[in-house]
Amino acid sequence: MDYSYLKHIRKIICIGRNYAAHIKELNNPTPKQPFFFLKPSSSILTPPVNVESIDNIGPENCTYSGLKSDGSNSGKILIPRGVKVHHEVELALVMSQNVSNASKDAFGPKELYDSISGVALSLDLTARNVQDEAKKKGLPWSIGKGFDTFLPISGFIPKRDLGDPASFQNAFRLKCEVNGVTRQDGTTDLMLTPMHEIVQHISTVMSLESGDLVLTGTPAGVGELHANDTVTSYLYHGDKLLTKMTFACAEKPGPYEFKET
Numbered sequence: 218m219d220y221s222y223l224k225h226i227r228k229i230i231c232i233g234r235n236y237a238a239h240i241k242e243l244n245n246p247t248p249k250q251p252f253f254f255l256k257p258s259s260s261i262l263t264p265p266v267n268v269e270s271i272d273n274i275g276p277e278n279c280t281y282s283g284l285k286s287d288g289s290n291s292g293k294i295l296i297p298r299g300v301k302v303h304h305e306v307e308l309a310l311v312m313s314q315n316v317s318n319a320s321k322d323a324f325g326p327k328e329l330y331d332s333i334s335g336v337a338l339s340l341d342l343t344a345r346n347v348q349d350e351a352k353k354k355g356l357p358w359s360i361g362k363g364f365d366t367f368l369p370i371s372g373f374i375p376k377r378d379l380g381d382p383a384s385f386q387n388a389f390r391l392k393c394e395v396n397g398v399t400r401q402d403g404t405t406d407l408m409l410t411p412m413h414e415i416v417q418h419i420s421t422v423m424s425l426e427s428g429d430l431v432l433t434g435t436p437a438g439v440g441e442l443h444a445n446d447t448v449t450s451y452l453y454h455g456d457k458l459l460t461k462m463t464f465a466c467a468e469k470p471g472p473y474e475f476k477e478t
């Protein structure tokens with residue numbers, strides 16, 4: 218697995234509410250235009266070297282000291298005290314070109330395809346009760362989305378494995394299982410805003426730079442993760458499994474505890 222692409226990230230942009238059934242399950246309003254938020258690169262977590270070793274990775278190793286020289290940062294998903302952590306499986310785009318202030322008529326599926334080097338499978342982990350409080354109080358989502366280990370992400374999948382620009386939008390299926398039970402299973406043809414429009418829109422606000430990641434929103438079925446759970450996600454292109462990743466969850470040691478104020 219190639220994680221070296223993670224060393225070139227300058228920002229991680231995540232689209233919210235891009236699948237109708239997920240909007241409905243959280244009783245959220247449908248956005249009139251795409252909205253997005255940022256996740257810090259310190260939340261990156263890569264899969265363990267082999268799944269058999271998963272039980273041997275202790276949560277004691279819970280301070281972040283940067284990515285390893287190969288771009289990896291393997292470990293467990295850490296559940297902060299008092300936090301309801303939700304899994305959100307998402308397709309991530311890996312940008313390979315700068316896209317700045319693109320206009321709608323000049324940026325279609327082909328331009329999107331030309332501006333990425335490939336994709337990755339990701340989990341936009343969300344501290345749902347922290348986010349709920351932030352929503353209620355009109356505060357930012359940075360805490361709810363940004364804890365360490367809140368961006369489990371796969372190795373790089375180059376675009377040569379991904380068909381042509383015309384079929385790209387509808388080609389993927391995302392799945393997430395917790396302890397062997399399927400929680401999320403959705404296809405990218407269900408996105409409310411297609412990927413070329415997402416990137417075009419983002420670029421009118423903040424320019425996308427080579428290396429940036431764009432997470433494209435989650436399908437329905439989000440749910441809670443607890444310490445000792447095992448979460449496995451899958452990314453398919455048509456019927457072909459592109460990648461699969463498995464993580465264990467553990468309580469996060471240290472001083473943080475969420476209490477609604």
Ligand SMILES: O=C([O-])CC(=O)C(=O)O
Pocket residue numbers: 231232233234235236239243305341343348433434435
């Ligand atoms: O937290 C949320 O519900 C927004 C979001 O990231 C998504 O829809 O993928």
Ligand SMILES: [Mg+2]
Pocket residue numbers: 231232233305307341434435
């Ligand atoms: Mg999300």
